[in-house]
Amino acid sequence: MNYDKFLAGRANWIKGSALAEVMKKAAELQSKGKSLISLAAGDPDPNLIPREVLGELAKDVLASVPSSVMYTPANGIPELREEIAEFLKKYEHVEVSPEEIIITVGGTGALDLLGRVLIDPGDVVITENPSYINTILAFEQLGAKVEGVPVDSKGMKPDALQEKIRELKSSGQKIKFIYTIPTGQNPMGVTMSEERRKALLEIASEHDLLIVEDTAYNFMKYEDREIRPLKALDKEGRVIVAGTLSKVLGTGFRIGWVIARGEIRDKVLMEKSPIDFCAPTISQYIALEYLKRGYFKEYHLKKALPGYKEKRDAMINALQEHLPNAEFTKPIAGMFVMLFLPENADGMAFANELMERKGVVVVPGKPFYTDESGRNTIRLNFSRPSKEDIDEGIKRLAELYK
């Protein structure tokens, strides 16, 4: 049977991820017994997560709380929303009422819900260039046109943003919102300076645009420096947040949230009810107990973060040692370093060769770019691999590089 005639026209906007190819090839090599070092992950380290503790929480809750196997309210367990409100106040300087928080199926679920409520086919969404590939794909599925604004070590460039907005407006393009990952940006690894955060808010205000702030990496900060989210600096209610506990609890629990007010909050909630009912209940309970019992401080801040920091240092050191002349970003937050190959190099080909000849898997940066630039970039993950693998991986990469 030929199914294509049944597909919606808009299904033509659904594109596969260019990364799927890399991952598929890696899986094939591994299935043939090849041992690979992966610097390609987008996950935290399962060994820096207190899995046994989470297991105990799960067991207790399932046994003792009948509703732990049932639907929760569509916006999530009330106590969890209260805990998150307190948590955000304490660790993020963000003051929100629990009613403004909607628990979602991960941070990607939050972004999809927001996209469905905000984006009409044809609408322009401005992002950093490069930006997180899955968000680009998710918004494009909805018919959005994604326009990127260049990034340097201090984040999205305000001047370039102004210029992009002016250019779009002068050609009659309607802009829906600005999507940004200000902290530990994926894939660049850079963190937006507070000055730029303020400039971004001003530009959004000037042009009356919403900002969707993706705080996915806000709990992966390695310096003793206060980094206030846009939401904490926002005086107008212009910032909508897509947040997640994925980097704290693990990506598999699918616990994220939208922070929004008024009509947007109401619409997201109405929209969400019939399509996903609620984020997974057991995950919600685990998150609730984790936060309530102070495990964020006990396990994440005290134990996990130092571990990630060591790995970050290991990667920077390895790059400086093995590739003294190469350009790369030096993250103070997040899970990624962006490496720039020489200008005319092809990151796709390099990644392929690196996998085949050196057994090291990395992610080419190109698919994260919203235009034809970025061909010479490589995204390196340091959160998932061991320090040893980081060192060995970079060493091998450097061999090929030369």
Place this chain on the structure above:
Amino acid sequence: MNYDKFLAGRANWIKGSALAEVMKKAAELQSKGKSLISLAAGDPDPNLIPREVLGELAKDVLASVPSSVMYTPANGIPELREEIAEFLKKYEHVEVSPEEIIITVGGTGALDLLGRVLIDPGDVVITENPSYINTILAFEQLGAKVEGVPVDSKGMKPDALQEKIRELKSSGQKIKFIYTIPTGQNPMGVTMSEERRKALLEIASEHDLLIVEDTAYNFMKYEDREIRPLKALDKEGRVIVAGTLSKVLGTGFRIGWVIARGEIRDKVLMEKSPIDFCAPTISQYIALEYLKRGYFKEYHLKKALPGYKEKRDAMINALQEHLPNAEFTKPIAGMFVMLFLPENADGMAFANELMERKGVVVVPGKPFYTDESGRNTIRLNFSRPSKEDIDEGIKRLAELYK
């Protein structure tokens, strides 16, 4: 700040559920200390679910499997897809390859993904009238026009379906697919006869329409009678399945699936990756172990189903005793009985009065109807309440009825 200007035009298609009002009112009364009997649920009974066993599974997996806190492949853990393929073969006579199974965030997640791949704004979807309110809302969010076909005790009426299709076609309306819940239909509680299932397949074939089969209640069957899913009778590949373990494991785990082939399967998978990554990992592992260890037979078939059957009988008996002249459906599967009040009665008003004066919560059937009919209907749930509550609830209902 005024957010409505930022909303997408299509956000106007998002409507709140009329049931939310009923539930909100019930919650208010309860918060004032009023004790209520609820015959309004859409859940299985958490006490017929082996929660302690599930808790042990969760604990073991989290402690011993590092990947249990990480993303799984977008279509789900391979072993789980294999288990489900075997499970469907054994218990449903459905032969599918694990590659045709995509694990989703519950059955509603499966339907949303299918809707997004199949429905263009304006497309007509045919359903039973009445049909599951959340599916109607989910498809309407996508811009679908839902057209219902009357149901009797044997399910959707083939003649009425033919007539509906003819009528729609003659006015130039494009039909996208037929959505049906053939077994234990929500809210009617009826199960489609095999004769009708075959007629439905023939009609779909004649008009070259897809069928989306919602098998949500396929594991809630109370008679020793073989009920073959449409998918098992489908020789053309015309049936797409949205399935779930929600009635077996509990609704909170958010484990469902799409069964589809070819372009539809591929598109659902491509679409899904950037927006929900994967169904919750811990839920997938619990489902995997539950099926692998034979708990479906041990716990669900042997212990839970007899319990639900007793409750079903309790409700039928109570209705026959207290409302000897009333018309209601007699389910052989599912979780609901549809009660028909006298023709000119208003089910909404009745449900309100029943809650306020008698402390019994029921769901008016009207919001499940795709047209202006069904005003006099009441949906009664027997899966969640105790036998005692069922009896007492129906008794009180009968008092008001008279």
Place this chain on the structure above:
Amino acid sequence: MNYDKFLAGRANWIKGSALAEVMKKAAELQSKGKSLISLAAGDPDPNLIPREVLGELAKDVLASVPSSVMYTPANGIPELREEIAEFLKKYEHVEVSPEEIIITVGGTGALDLLGRVLIDPGDVVITENPSYINTILAFEQLGAKVEGVPVDSKGMKPDALQEKIRELKSSGQKIKFIYTIPTGQNPMGVTMSEERRKALLEIASEHDLLIVEDTAYNFMKYEDREIRPLKALDKEGRVIVAGTLSKVLGTGFRIGWVIARGEIRDKVLMEKSPIDFCAPTISQYIALEYLKRGYFKEYHLKKALPGYKEKRDAMINALQEHLPNAEFTKPIAGMFVMLFLPENADGMAFANELMERKGVVVVPGKPFYTDESGRNTIRLNFSRPSKEDIDEGIKRLAELYK
């Protein structure tokens, strides 16, 4: 061959006009030799149009101007836009630059272009209730949801408008613009008072909504009273105009215009170029010469308008004489009188019976309503029929009415 599978989903939004039935039946009766009096037209009187003069203009232009058979610029012949700018200044108190005028294929073409540039599927458009059926159908084709605001003898009611906006906003509905026919409204025949015009502008300003002003009947005014268009009262640039010469030159020339600025003007022009190139060239030249030579004053104001006024008076007099107790509107502009049958009467059935039994064709008002009201209304046209037919038609109508 079965074509419905090739149709777009959005083609399901295209609906036939309920008036088509009436007209078809009239045509059938006429083809059987039945003589009918029509009070159903939507046209001016071809005998009040200086057709011979227009014919001479056409002949001269075609013979002497080679470009009269070629495309014009997409926004129309520059001289024509200049003439219209002057014309609007002189007769409408509207000051616009020729660059803000885009010549379109009639007023309906202007509305369609505006709809395509402004309406996303799902968007709400507010209109008078009732409003012009073809505009409602045109906007619904584009996926708009049309919400009507009641009208009385002074036009759209400001209080009801405020309430409607509040109600829509409170349920999270996004409103795109307000469409109004302030002068000689079709089908009501009423003209909005200046007080209400100002109130409408204020409400639009308060909620930051555009107004699309349909000035189709602005050159059909029968009292010596200044009626300033919304555009003339608009200080913010909030009013977009859809205008036409159809009531002056005849509906068949298909000469209309959009008046808009900035991005909207630019987009309409860009959109228009590849889909209709230009309004018909010969019609543009006829319009140009007609205006340039002062024929608007000479023929329309001095000869046609007095003729229409006589007919208007004939209709009002006939209604007062034959239906002394009936309620109907008393137009100071436009081409229509709305007659209200007794509240429980069915205008559709009445119109049918009137045609069959009395040989008089009228248009039931119901299809012009945006909700279920207006069942008892009848739209009567006085511009097209002769005074004798008006009198005789109303007499027969009165016979049936009683």
Place this chain on the structure above:
Amino acid sequence: MNYDKFLAGRANWIKGSALAEVMKKAAELQSKGKSLISLAAGDPDPNLIPREVLGELAKDVLASVPSSVMYTPANGIPELREEIAEFLKKYEHVEVSPEEIIITVGGTGALDLLGRVLIDPGDVVITENPSYINTILAFEQLGAKVEGVPVDSKGMKPDALQEKIRELKSSGQKIKFIYTIPTGQNPMGVTMSEERRKALLEIASEHDLLIVEDTAYNFMKYEDREIRPLKALDKEGRVIVAGTLSKVLGTGFRIGWVIARGEIRDKVLMEKSPIDFCAPTISQYIALEYLKRGYFKEYHLKKALPGYKEKRDAMINALQEHLPNAEFTKPIAGMFVMLFLPENADGMAFANELMERKGVVVVPGKPFYTDESGRNTIRLNFSRPSKEDIDEGIKRLAELYK
């Protein structure tokens, strides 16, 4: 006032034509008094059109037929549809009933109506590569993705079409229809061989795709050779026609047609009524009289076509003389020759320089291409300029070329 926030998301799909720049520049130069030779037109020659005769027709009709200034039925004057049916039978071997013909506002109007009924946002439309720029823009406005198939001297290549369809299907893309200009293709000037026409019909049948046949240049044929339209070869009803009299009567009359059956015909008609009412009435009457009185033969076939043929020959001869080594198409129909500059040449820059330095206006072919190819092409029109201008224009072009 800032209007961009009021624009629809889909308005972002509206793009300006790259040709507008060329034309604007030409107009500027002319307004500065520069005399230009234009080989850039898309029009027939107004001096080969019997304008005086058309003027007489217009005058007679306007004076004697009252309905000549009123709306016609939405599908056009019945007699005109009958005349066109006979005309198509006689000159095109196409047998259609008058009921299958809908008179539209030019051929572009026909294509826009068809697009609106067939295209959902995201749908793929296959065209020749290059194809007519305004059709590409019109379909893109509707959210279509246009995919081109290479053309050689015999028209669209069947193998390349098969490959394109396979490639699109394998990536899950939904194709809506194939748009083709088989005769005198714009901009290539080539005419599809009958063998290829049959192959195209077979491929469309194999993949169950509609064909939209643009017959804009079917009455501009210069060889004594029978060229049967796809519609005449179509046994399945798979071909929808967009036709026009623009090349016969002149482009300004805006008389075109759709030929379609069943649901598509019905939907186009329903859609059309409220948005353009009818094609311009005076144009319809002129067309009717022109056809009825045999002027097509008398004026077009006997007088105009020989004139166009002479110009075509003049252009071919000039190219052969002045550019003996250049590659260009040799049209047997239509109004265009495509000239291929050396492979690495930039047609845009060439056209610019030619205008500025040599005073010759031509159209770069690039904007007609659906991909990044065609940079080195120039479209030359021979229907509008005089033979002298053709010769002089090509001479100057050749000077720059060298």
